[in-house]
Amino acid sequence: MQTSTGLRSDIRALAAIFSKGLKHHLRYPGEFLLFLLLPFLFTFLILGMGTAVAGANAASYFAIRTGTTNIVIYEILGGAVWMISWLVVEDVGTAIRDEQIKGTLEQNFLAPVRRFTLLVGLSLTDVVITSLLFLVVVGVSVAVVMPGSILTIIPAFLALLLGLIPLFGIGFLFAGFVVRFKEPYIFTQIVSLVFATLTGTYYPVTFLPYWIQLLSGALPQTYVIEDMRRIVIANQTLVNLYGSLFVLLALALVYPVLGYAVFRRIERRAGVTGEFSKY
Amino acid sequence: MFRKVPKSVVAVAGVDFTVPKGEIFGLLGPNGAGKTTTIKMLCTLITPSGGDAFINGFSITKDQQKVRENLGVMLTGERTLYWKLTGRENLEYFAALYHLDSVSAKKRIWDLLKLVGLDEREDTLVENYSTGMRIRLSFAKALLNDAPVLLFDEPTASLDPQSSHLIRDIIRDLKREGHAIILTTHNMEEADLLSDRVAIIDHGRIVTLGSPSELKQKVKSSDIIEIEARNLVEQTANALQSYSEVSKVAMITSPHPGETEVLRVHVEKGKEVLPRILEFLVRKQVTITKVTFIEPTLEDVFIAETGRSLRD
Numbered sequence: 001m002q003t004s005t006g007l008r009s010d011i012r013a014l015a016a017i018f019s020k021g022l023k024h025h026l027r028y029p030g031e032f033l034l035f036l037l038l039p040f041l042f043t044f045l046i047l048g049m050g051t052a053v054a055g056a057n058a059a060s061y062f063a064i065r066t067g068t069t070n071i072v073i074y075e076i077l078g079g080a081v082w083m084i085s086w087l088v089v090e091d092v093g094t095a096i097r098d099e100q101i102k103g104t105l106e107q108n109f110l111a112p113v114r115r116f117t118l119l120v121g122l123s124l125t126d127v128v129i130t131s132l133l134f135l136v137v138v139g140v141s142v143a144v145v146m147p148g149s150i151l152t153i154i155p156a157f158l159a160l161l162l163g164l165i166p167l168f169g170i171g172f173l174f175a176g177f178v179v180r181f182k183e184p185y186i187f188t189q190i191v192s193l194v195f196a197t198l199t200g201t202y203y204p205v206t207f208l209p210y211w212i213q214l215l216s217g218a219l220p221q222t223y224v225i226e227d228m229r230r231i232v233i234a235n236q237t238l239v240n241l242y243g244s245l246f247v248l249l250a251l252a253l254v255y256p257v258l259g260y261a262v263f264r265r266i267e268r269r270a271g272v273t274g275e276f277s278k279y
Numbered sequence: 280m281f282r283k284v285p286k287s288v289v290a291v292a293g294v295d296f297t298v299p300k301g302e303i304f305g306l307l308g309p310n311g312a313g314k315t316t317t318i319k320m321l322c323t324l325i326t327p328s329g330g331d332a333f334i335n336g337f338s339i340t341k342d343q344q345k346v347r348e349n350l351g352v353m354l355t356g357e358r359t360l361y362w363k364l365t366g367r368e369n370l371e372y373f374a375a376l377y378h379l380d381s382v383s384a385k386k387r388i389w390d391l392l393k394l395v396g397l398d399e400r401e402d403t404l405v406e407n408y409s410t411g412m413r414i415r416l417s418f419a420k421a422l423l424n425d426a427p428v429l430l431f432d433e434p435t436a437s438l439d440p441q442s443s444h445l446i447r448d449i450i451r452d453l454k455r456e457g458h459a460i461i462l463t464t465h466n467m468e469e470a471d472l473l474s475d476r477v478a479i480i481d482h483g484r485i486v487t488l489g490s491p492s493e494l495k496q497k498v499k500s501s502d503i504i505e506i507e508a509r510n511l512v513e514q515t516a517n518a519l520q521s522y523s524e525v526s527k528v529a530m531i532t533s534p535h536p537g538e539t540e541v542l543r544v545h546v547e548k549g550k551e552v553l554p555r556i557l558e559f560l561v562r563k564q565v566t567i568t569k570v571t572f573i574e575p576t577l578e579d580v581f582i583a584e585t586g587r588s589l590r591d
Binding site: 009012013015016017019020023024027028102103104106107108109110111112113114118268271272 | 322323324325326328344345347348350352354356358359360361362363364368371372373374375376377378380381420
């Protein structure tokens with residue numbers, strides 16, 4: 001029988017995992033609606049809270065603190081990045097557990113496909129779908145509020161793609177924790193809410209105490225959100241943002257290696273304890 | 280956090296066997312004996328805390344990727360497939376994970392669907408399959424990569440007689456093609472019918488190993504009396520051990536309380552001792568419905584080795 005080898009076999013396996021995930025999503029279509037609505041709903045929530053606190057002066061106070069009066073785009077960009085980072089971490093982190101609950105994890109682990117390919121592949125569908133939803137959410141928002149800047153979503157999206165790589169690394173880390181401790185959604189939801197608090201999702205990071213800002217500096221979303229706002233709202237180019245892009249690149253090199261190393265360590269231990277067969 | 284050593288339970292110890300090409304090797308034992316743990320170690324899902332095994336020459340502790348390439352595995356249970364995919368989509372997915380190229384995969388999938396009788400239901404979602412169809416699809420999945428070594432964990436569990444027959448026929452054909460096959464079962468008739476050699480496993484250890492006829496020959500020196508009875512309790516059955524001629528007694532527990540129990544008695548000079556055994560049981564208020572002298576089965580081999588029935 002003819003088999004493919006090396007990179008070709010990995011690509012074919014990734015394509016199959018992606019296709020399987022896509023079919024599953026299309027056969028359970030409800031969550032598309034949730035992901036489309038979530039950034040808008042959170043933005044309205046923030047606008048309502050801001051108006052309740054600062055009244056008619058809310059917009060001007062906001063401009064003083066953030067440098068822009070464009071509250072909707074500011075919040076939509078933050079909310080959309082938060083949504084996608086939540087999904088990446090949750091999907092990578094819980095992919096293993098989801099397969100375990102379905103009863104199919106061991107079937108995947110029996111195959112000679114590499115664990116790295118499997119782990120990335122299992123979350124790839126969600127990431128591609130949410131990236132497309134991100135383009136729709138941000139694209140529609142920019143087209144309505146500031147149509148002249150519609151093309152800026154292209155470099156903004158490129159910055160997001162670079163930021164997704166370290167997020168995969170954080171996802172690998174959580175995949176390990178989920179294998180060890182089960183209860184995936186507790187982990188990923190707490191972490192995602194912490195992300196929203198620390199990364200400037202709805203307010204500038206500079207509002208936070210200095211020592212918390214150090215933590216924010218270790219999270220890729222902080223740079224992605226800031227870069228996207230500069231590109232879309234302040235019309236800056238990727239070249240202007242080389243400093244933060246360089247940091248994102250460094251995080252993209254470190255986090256996946258670190259996260260995958262932790263995952264493999266826990267996975268090996270789970271092999272001895274028979275953890276993968278436990279529900 | 281990660282250094283804590285979990286409380287250890289020895290699930291399998293001292294399991295040692297070789298399976299050549301073209302042989303069906305049966306692992307027979309009651310539930311919890313260590314059959315599935317052995318299979319899961321052989322297919323790299325569980326890492327042994329000591330020792331090693333080799334699949335087609337590759338170590339399960341050092342060459343796990345190669346081991347997976349050389350294995351086709353069917354684990355027990357029907358939730359081993361994606362229910363929201365069709366039968367064909369499931370096989371396409373796993374074919375890619377086994378690195379089959381798309382042209383080979385297409386032909387192989389069609390051949391396998393035909394082999395297990397699912398060719399006319401290939402585009403039906405697995406959630407709409409019957410249990411038997413799911414198990415047949417799971418069996419087909421194990422054959423996707425045409426591996427030299429095949430592991431089947433309870434391949435006919437939950438199958439109707441017709442499907443069981445089909446799967447057994449395919450397993451025999453695979454043997455003729457030269458595959459080395461290991462199958463676990465707690466069904467002694469299946470082990471007897473299919474296996475060239477059988478290892479009887481209990482409490483994680485192989486208690487005896489040989490061809491079914493060799494193993495049965497070992498217990499032929501005794502007479503085996505099968506007594507069907509009602510109101511029979513374990514205590515009464517065990518009391519039969521006090522007769523010097525009785526070597527082993529095991530109750531084959533009825534799955535439905537209150538129904539007929541089956542008792543196997545291994546005994547010297549059975550015809551002479553039988554009246555005394557029956558008299559003893561009647562005295563204990565046991566209602567005897569049938570008494571038969573039977574030819575030994577693998578169940579009797581298990582009873583002779585462990586003093587318990589396979590269903591204990």
